[in-house]
Amino acid sequence: MSRLVAWLEDYVLPLASKIGQVRWLVALRDAFISVMPITIAGSMAVLIKSLIAAAKTNLGWKAFAWTMQPLVLISDVVWRGTFALFALFLALSLGYHLAKSFEVDSLAGAIVSLSSLAMSIANLTKLQVNSKVIFLPHAFDIEQFSTTGIFTAILFGTIGVSIYAMCFKARIMIHLETNLPYAEQRAFDSLVPAIIAIFGVGAINFVFQSVTGTFFGNWLLHTIQWPLVRMGQGFGMVMLVTLLVQIFWFFGINGLSVMAPMLDSIWLTAQNVNITAVRNGKAAPLLWARSSFDVFAWFGGAGGTLMLIIAILLFSKRSDYRTIAKVALAPGIFNINEPVVLGLPVVLNPVYFIPFILAPLVNVAFSYWVTMMGLVNPVQAAVPAVMPPILGPFLACNYDWRAIVLSIINMLIALAIWTPFVFAADKLADTNSPRPYYTRQY
Template sequence: MNAINAWMEKYFVPIAGKIGAQKHLVALRDAFIGTLPATMAGSIAVMINAIIRDLPPQFFKGYDGTTIPVIKQIIAVNGFMWNGTLAVVGLVFAFSWGYNLAKAYNVNQLAGGIVALATLIQGVGFSATTTPVSVKLTAKAADAINKAASGISYADGKLSTNVWGFIKLGYLDANAYFTIMIMGAITVILYSKLTLANITIKLPDSVPPAVSSAFTAIIPAAISLYTSAIIYYIFSLLSPKTPVLITWIQTTIADPFMSATQGIGWVILITLLVSVFWFFGLHGSNVLAPVLEGVWGQGQLKNINVFQHGYNGKHGADAVVAAIKAGHGDAYYWVRGSFDSFAWFGGSGGTIVLLIMILLLSKRDDYRTVAKLGIGPSVFNINEPVMFGMPIVLNPVFVIPFIIAPVASVIIGYIATVSGLVNPVSQSIPWVVPPFLYSFLATGADWRAPIVTLVSFAASIVIWTPFVIAANNTKDAD
């Protein structure tokens, strides 16, 4: 074990440390974190609607919350909350990505956010045109359609659509993530490089700082945005059948990649890596946040939107399941919150299980003292006191259960989810919500979810227990 630790410290930890400190990845991680005010606010609205609109019909036949006074108003207000948050979370992420990327280069952060936001809007397309469809309409109906000035017209027995000033909502939600990560990086990095090269408008020192900063950003921002505009234009010429870049990226890159990462192998791999990073003192979920949030986080946002908006006439969890089975990339079985629901209870590694078993079985006063101090925070998924106080970091006795227990838990949660024993996670819940309650709320109030969590919990107990007992004999060696 000492030889393995020495090898890992010499070769693995330095590389992992560099990855964790790489400024572009740090900016991406912080960009996801920056969207939390909007995503959490929208998620709370969707969760409330799940409780008062989608859950009661499972127990009360004929229940319709949209017809009940007060309840229907709350549902409507939550709909507006969703409109301004999760429905346009791509816009929120675009600004956050540009802001944090500019911050990494130590240039005007506000301008960086604006450049990234403008980059996204440039490429979403403002028109909706369809091939004329033959249909028979009465003269009165045809006249009403043509007078509506909606962009829909009827002539010569054919109905056609040619709407300008229309932005498809699907371009502004989580579908925008992959596109803006690529295009936003191009424009904001170019903006930052030009700014650092002093290719700017210089004003006298007497000009107020706010005015000076705005003028300084004009030339770099204009060049950067022209660059993205040219890219979009060239792409539209090369791909006339799919002229909108965001659609092409989503269908040819994002959806296949998202589908691939739904495999149990990817889920186990990311779980292993989080634990390994933590073992060497690196915050595993933070280091891997670009992957966790960029892949499974995007899937979770899609699930939330389907839960709220419905799918093919179905609503709530039924809509999410239907969207997954349709296979069009509108929803996913395993998402970011699935890890927290079924494996990372008490924090990464399921360390609350360790604390419980120490309090029950350990004879070591030092471990019991740390466990008593750490059990409170661990209930709210804060496990730093355990990681560095026990410690688990670089502790050869606990490395095996710390890595294996969460893997066993995700396998249990994964099998239960994909087999339909529990609803997929469809809500974004604050990470400090205690275990069991977390999985219940995250799955849209599915009563079976805490049972699955309990099974994972029991499996972790089986794995942790022999190592806690073995640790009783290691005090002298320590």
């Protein structure tokens, strides 16, 4: 065990630290976090519509469904303003955070990123009328601004903002020596760098379209984005990412933050595809989504540490461990695990290394195969990260009661894995405690 921990500390920890400091990855992580209100609002629109439809179909509440029809229409409007434009919001957020990391004008960076996305997707739409396909030039298909445009937004948003930042840092700008208001002066400073960046991205797209005869966004979608999303549905890929998140966390590095660019770009895309399909009345096509990790394995936070807290409260005889567990219980119910991970601690604690790694892996593996067998719905709605266990899976799986059963089974499995190591930690702590010194009485 000590050799394994030392090897991970020597080779894995430095790599994780470097990944966590990459400017582009940090900006991408912050961008996905920033658009969370859009994600949650769009998911709520799907959940509301599904709840009303289920009440009408399964319970026969036709009058209720008719009364709630305005709410269904409002949910459709909310959908068009949130998930239907997800890539648009992501491009803005990524441009803002990337420009901020370069210490240049953030608003200009957001605008350049959005312009770069718009230039990189097809302005040609197909329309089917009476079994005939009509091509409409100079018209954007709104689907290109949804999840299908995520990789395009990431790639060209990064290219555009990087060019803009380099020109700005090189002082290639028009700087007026007059007493202009701050906003106007910043706009003039950003004018030339932004123009160079936009024309640079435009030139890249023009050359690509001239050589290949297709838009870069369409090519990127079919040759890179979809293969990666489908690769993310593989059991090995899911288990590998779970393992890496746990290893990073064990060494005190937020594994979710380090792996956020991969988790969000691959599995959040899959989740959005499922949400879109359900919203259109179709079955969720993809097995594993971003929230699948959270609702089926990371209850209480990464490592399933809520069950560690419960195991300590049930079985530990040490008052110091029980006190920490009592303090960490309320945050743990809402999937905040820093009090127990850093306070017990779990981080760099060899006693808890095996259950911290093993419990999520077993939960993910079990949930993956249960979902594959069709015994529970795939995740098809985004729920907030602070949603308590049992309730979170129920909502994420679109009101599937079987998700509650699966969640309870997973929690019991994690509890069974954590419990022996709680006893071991008690025994080890008692062994290492200083013995009292008695003076001999005569």
